[in-house]
Amino acid sequence: MFDKLKNMIKSEENTKTSSTKLSSGKKLKIGYIHLSGCTGDLMSFTENYDELADLLDAVDIVYGQTLVDCWEMPEMDIVLIEGSVCLEDEHSVKELKEARDKSKLLVALGSCACTGGFTVYSKGGQRAQPQHSSFLALQRLVKVDMAIPGCPPSPQIIKKVILAAVNSDMDYLAPFMKFTENQDACGCDLQKRIINQSICIGCGACAAACPTRAMTMKDGRPSFNCDRCVKCGLCYYQCTRSWWPIDQIKKEMGLE
Amino acid sequence: MGGKEIMIHDSALGPHQEILTARATDKKILGKAQDGGIVTALLVYALEKNIIDGTIVAGDGKEAWKPEPIVATTKKEILKSSGTKYTMCPNLAMVKEATRRYGLEKMGIVGTPCQIMGVRKMQAYPMGLRHVTDKIALIAGIYCMENFPYDSLKAFIQDKANTTPEKVVKMDISKGKLFIRTSDDETAIPIKQTHGYEQSGCRYCMDYVAELSDVSCGSVGAKPGWSTVIKRTDVGCSLVDSAVEDGVLEVTETNTGKFGLEMLRKLATNKKKQRVKNVDKALDLGLEVPFTRSDLKEDILENR
Ligand code: SF4
Ligand code: SF4
Numbered sequence: 001m002f003d004k005l006k007n008m009i010k011s012e013e014n015t016k017t018s019s020t021k022l023s024s025g026k027k028l029k030i031g032y033i034h035l036s037g038c039t040g041d042l043m044s045f046t047e048n049y050d051e052l053a054d055l056l057d058a059v060d061i062v063y064g065q066t067l068v069d070c071w072e073m074p075e076m077d078i079v080l081i082e083g084s085v086c087l088e089d090e091h092s093v094k095e096l097k098e099a100r101d102k103s104k105l106l107v108a109l110g111s112c113a114c115t116g117g118f119t120v121y122s123k124g125g126q127r128a129q130p131q132h133s134s135f136l137a138l139q140r141l142v143k144v145d146m147a148i149p150g151c152p153p154s155p156q157i158i159k160k161v162i163l164a165a166v167n168s169d170m171d172y173l174a175p176f177m178k179f180t181e182n183q184d185a186c187g188c189d190l191q192k193r194i195i196n197q198s199i200c201i202g203c204g205a206c207a208a209a210c211p212t213r214a215m216t217m218k219d220g221r222p223s224f225n226c227d228r229c230v231k232c233g234l235c236y237y238q239c240t241r242s243w244w245p246i247d248q249i250k251k252e253m254g255l256e
Numbered sequence: 257m258g259g260k261e262i263m264i265h266d267s268a269l270g271p272h273q274e275i276l277t278a279r280a281t282d283k284k285i286l287g288k289a290q291d292g293g294i295v296t297a298l299l300v301y302a303l304e305k306n307i308i309d310g311t312i313v314a315g316d317g318k319e320a321w322k323p324e325p326i327v328a329t330t331k332k333e334i335l336k337s338s339g340t341k342y343t344m345c346p347n348l349a350m351v352k353e354a355t356r357r358y359g360l361e362k363m364g365i366v367g368t369p370c371q372i373m374g375v376r377k378m379q380a381y382p383m384g385l386r387h388v389t390d391k392i393a394l395i396a397g398i399y400c401m402e403n404f405p406y407d408s409l410k411a412f413i414q415d416k417a418n419t420t421p422e423k424v425v426k427m428d429i430s431k432g433k434l435f436i437r438t439s440d441d442e443t444a445i446p447i448k449q450t451h452g453y454e455q456s457g458c459r460y461c462m463d464y465v466a467e468l469s470d471v472s473c474g475s476v477g478a479k480p481g482w483s484t485v486i487k488r489t490d491v492g493c494s495l496v497d498s499a500v501e502d503g504v505l506e507v508t509e510t511n512t513g514k515f516g517l518e519m520l521r522k523l524a525t526n527k528k529k530q531r532v533k534n535v536d537k538a539l540d541l542g543l544e545v546p547f548t549r550s551d552l553k554e555d556i557l558e559n560r
């Protein structure tokens with residue numbers, strides 16, 4: 001997996017002169033930082049390798065453990081951060097703050113970064129790092145510009161986001177900026193923000209989106225099993241009635 | 257078929273290329289399905305032509321008239337599920353399962369307008385649908401004015417028709433009435449009397465004719481036993497066109513008058529005008545409704 005990405009970077013170096021896709025003529029400098037997550041987001045990202053190879057030609061991956069041999073964090077146009085931040089891990093806190101200072105756009109990639117995800121269950125005491133007990137969504141400590149939820153986010157959404165970023169399609173990206181307002185998530189969001197607001201229509205999209213079957217449908221309404229919930233927020237974000245991107249839909253259907 | 261027609265932008269009936277009146281030619285389908293049996297016929301045809309390899313439909317649940325979403329991969333299963341159910345069936349809950357457990361590569365989805373909205377949102381923003389949205393091959397919509405929770409439906413059946421769900425053989429909405437038929441009786445409940453029983457989420461729904469589907473159909477605007485079919489996307493158009501060409505659907509003249517398309521347009525427009533008011537009211541109350549206030553809309557009929 002990592003080799004693939006490394007090759008991608010190498011081939012990119014070989015063809016440096018030919019890639020002038022970005023309007024500025026300069027390549028976007030991208031960093032990837034791995035905090036407390038499971039690497040699922042990176043794996044989802046790399047699943048797009050074949051389709052995105054050309055596109056990634058237009059960017060420079062300038063920072064990232066296992067991706068590039070660079071220990072000093074450089075200035076970056078975009079930094080993607082996977083995983084939540086652990087308060088007891090000084091290094092993580094410092095890296096996050098530094099990434100904020102050195103990047104123009106800080107993107108929380110995946111639910112652990114966006115909402116804490118399953119890491120919010122941690123209470124510490126585990127082997128190896130028993131003191132690591134408090135994990136938070138990134139925006140609790142720094143300003144996050146975009147949050148891309150998913151446990152992990154599907155390869156399809158990552159591809160769409162990258163394409164939108166390269167084409168400066170800010171309309172497509174706008175919802176992800178809005179998502180940064182949520183600092184946590186839970187299946188009970190549907191009860192509070194959809195059912196109790198009288199807007200649920202019993203379509204089942206929430207249940208399809210749930211990665212753990214914490215959300216199922218019963219009597220035409222979502223039914224929530226809290227014990228299975230990994231706090232990813234997908235049920236809410238994917239709910240038909242939580243927000244309504246009609247302009248994007250029309251655009252994709254060729255209706256505008 | 258000849259050259260493609262152009263998309264007609266229409267804020268009452270949604271974007272479409274052509275509207276026609278048709279019915280299935282298969283007697284088996286006509287006997288079992290609602291009205292012209294278009295959805296059933298198109299799904300079976302799409303399956304046989306390998307346009308889809310299975311489809312999510314509202315199938316029979318454990319209780320009578322309480323449907324559950326199923327993945328149908330044979331003509332028999334599609335036929336078994338045909339007919340409108342008049343209560344919510346969470347079809348979208350199956351999209352992931354359909355690609356995983358059933359391994360569908362070319363999925364068909366049948367749904368109410370709101371469900372079609374959900375599918376299109378999934379396609380536009382598939383955060384939590386890994387390798388699902390790229391497998392959607394056909395989206396068929398059915399017209400919908402409102403939908404009833406199962407308990408509401410039970411109330412109609414028990415209190416108004418004095419029977420039990422098990423004894424009901426067919427339900428139907430036409431001419432402003434909900435018909436409940438048993439093998440030896442028929443009760444007609446004026447739709448006015450069903451108000452207050454519909455699910456509350458429908459009060460904000462501005463889509464009557466599944467505007468974002470590939471093809472949508474329903475009985476309104478067609479004579480009894482026929483359906484009004486709205487061809488929308490290229491996928492929907494080519495499917496309907498070849499089904500007609502192959503004799504799977506037969507087409508009759510479309511009534512554009514008062515009891516035809518005018519009626520369809522009137523119902524769609526009225527629904528939108530009424531719901532837009534509900535949206536305004538809800539927003540005034542401070543509720544989290546995802547739609548736009550009427551005074552901020554260029555066209556109040558638009559589904560946004
Ligand atoms: S119910 Fe499922 S989708 Fe919703 S937050 Fe919990 S795990 Fe995520
Ligand atoms: S996706 Fe939203 S509207 Fe649909 S059933 Fe779930 S909570 Fe209700």
Ligand code: SF4
Nearest residue numbers: 370400402403458461
């Ligand atoms: S009226 Fe609208 S929200 Fe209600 S079931 Fe029909 S399509 Fe869905």
